[in-house]
Amino acid sequence: MTVRIQTAPFDAQAEADALRRGDMDVGAVVTFVGTVRDVNDGDAVTTLELEHYPGMTEKALGAIEAEARERFDVRGIAIVHRVGKLAPGDPIVLVAVTSAHRGAAFDACRFVMDYLKTRAPFWKKERTPQGERWVEARAADDDAAATWSPR
């Protein structure tokens, strides 16, 4: 299992390769990369600053990863999340999942992202021509997480 929080960019292909390497039971690799958009709520976004809660973040991501392993028949999961200053187009988050068959990898990848969006302690502050502002949580993210039955 890989859970990392870092300021540096990540290499999605290298992370997926590392999960797959040496595991001949892997028949599917799914990767998701979230990136910074240059517009939010109708305003241009010039930079994004990502803050987190060191200590809790690692535990929260580890718990999400563990729950994904319980729910889905997967071989490996990697979660990498960046913090600090980012610009439009920059990758923010990577989730990579390997499994024997594609269904489990697709499902687990989506599950990890849906839970990460509502449970992992990260906050985005964006700079726009109108000034700085904290990004507000979206009801759509709560709805997405709620589609997974509670355990």
Next chain:
Amino acid sequence: MRGAPATSVSVVKLVFLARLREAFGASHERFAIDAPTTVGAIRASLYARGGPWAAELAPGRAVRIAVNHELARDDAPVSPGDEVAFFPPVTGG
């Protein structure tokens, strides 16, 4: 006597993150409790400070609270030495 508490008052560490850190002008503070208490009781006493505390912690404002890095409800117990964090709904990913 060795091991005895230095005072009769015990403390917890409060942590404020993101918008709340900026509103309160502090990332953390030592908060005295004289007995085991709850998340809701600490929130209520911070709210009673008025100003930005009242604005951000008013009933109905969406505030998430974690005790020792685990999300907690208002009735969760808090004991001396615990770390209690207050933050807005998360927006990562």
